[in-house]
Amino acid sequence: MILNALSITMIFIGALSALLAIWGGISSLILYRKWKRTATPEEKTSLEDRSYLVLLIMVIVLLIRLINWPLFYVTLQSFISDIEGAMCIFGVTQVKVGLTRFLEFLKPTNFFLIGGWLMLHVLDRATKTSPLMRKKLLLLSIISLFVLIDSMGDIFLMIGIAPESLVSCCTTVTDILNRPTRTTPESIFGPEYAQSLQVLFFITHLALMGFIGVTLKFRIFRRLILGLLSLFAVLNAFVFLLSQIEVFAPRMMHLPFHHCLYCLWQYVPDSIVMFLLFILGTFSVGWGFTTELFGRQGEAADLLPGYLRKIYWFAFFFLSAFLIMLIIHLLVD
Known part of the structure; x- marks a missing residue:
């Protein structure tokens, strides 16, 4: 201990x-x-x-x-x-x-x-x-x-957790050639998977923000739509995780062959804020769905549309702030 x-x-x-x-x-x-x-x-x-x-x-x-x-x-x-x-x-x-x-x-x-x-x-x-x-x-x-x-x-x-325990370095897992985060996208996009993965992430992320924007503009707070939006947010999170490990983390750390997210947080501390913004934005999409799922009852049903609008505005803000931070890092690096 x-x-x-x-x-x-x-x-x-x-x-x-x-x-x-x-x-x-x-x-x-x-x-x-x-x-x-x-x-x-x-x-x-x-x-x-x-x-x-x-x-x-x-x-x-x-x-x-x-x-x-x-x-x-x-x-x-x-x-x-x-x-x-x-x-x-x-x-x-x-x-x-x-x-x-x-x-x-x-x-x-x-x-x-x-x-x-x-x-x-x-x-x-x-x-x-x-x-x-x-x-x-x-x-x-x-x-x-x-x-x-x-x-x-x-x-x-x-x-x-005992002191002086002997463990292996992260490079023995995160940087090996047959790591799943590399083999999975490579099997889909081929040897130049990194560029394709980066483009795919920007497409899914901008699409998610666009869907949220349409939902807010036209006040489309139907359960099916919000459920599908939540599923798309999960898909975007999966692409985010892959692209962070394989593309963005190495660039931000200036270590092109190192893919450890824990090292990213250590070498680039403000990336923690970036991750937090993404998590809050993604979870807010899900929270909007669960609030609609359980909150449409009695007096609460009358307040629900305005309340959902606030939740999805938060989601849009957090996801936008994350994207701005990521782009700034990529441009500076």
């Missing part, structure tokens, strides 16, 4: 989040089951008071878990000097490969689920009758389970 301020913070947040997730998940599930069974006005008032208390505490927990994702990588970065053979975060992830890979998949999943729930919560708070309360409580009980798993994973990982 490597003890420093960041690892202790991760363990503390993990333990606190796990305990509150258990309490919040059970409480929200009980409240969900009782919400429409209340008989007297006194019972209803008591139930509402308990619900608002649970929601208040869990909102704080969920906001902390949102911050936990970048904190996770900052903590791994702080371990580099204590891991023999580690030159970047990749080396640290090799100490506990299975658990780390699981958490690297779970954390963005949790980020999306928590963000989507918070969007729904804000919409419901804007109403006078809270028509989405039962849905929020049910979804909160499910998300609490994900938070619990994530929190326990953080604790086990922080405890399990």
Whole structure:
């Protein structure tokens, strides 16, 4: 176990989040089951008071878990000097490969689920009758389970990473000729795949922004359209990941044969902001769909079009800001 301020913070947040997730998940599930069974006005008032208390505490927990994702990588970065053979975060992830890979998949999943729930919560708070309360409580009980798993994973990982562990460098995985990020596009575009992949990314990204713009201009907030838009955002994210690894990261690092994203964040720190903008823009597209999916009920349905418009404006802004940063980097480099 490597003890420093960041690892202790991760363990503390993990333990606190796990305990509150258990309490919040059970409480929200009980409240969900009782919400429409209340008989007297006194019972209803008591139930509402308990619900608002649970929601208040869990909102704080969920906001902390949102911050936990970048904190996770900052903590791994702080371990580099204590891991023999580690030159970047990749080396640290090799100490506990299975658990780390699981958490690297779970954390963005949790980020999306928590963000989507918070969007729904804000919409419901804007109403006078809270028509989405039962849905929020049910979804909160499910998300609490994900938070619990994530929190326990953080604790086990922080405890399990031993100092002076011996690992291999990122180049032994990210820079080999038969890496999947190279062979996949090469099988489609041929030996000159890098240029084609770059062009494809700009096409899909501009198309996504164009579709969002059309949706905003004509207020097309139908569920099918928003669902298809979300699927296209997922496709764009996949092309983004491939193009970052194979094309943009090497250029931005001035290392044409190095393809490690962890090194990119280390050598070009503002690329972290660029990634954050892309993630927020892409997730906002998905959050718009989930908000429409769960938020069209009662009084909330009347507020939904204006609320969705704000979400998709955020998506358009974040994706545009990311694109501007990327183009500036490419022109400067």
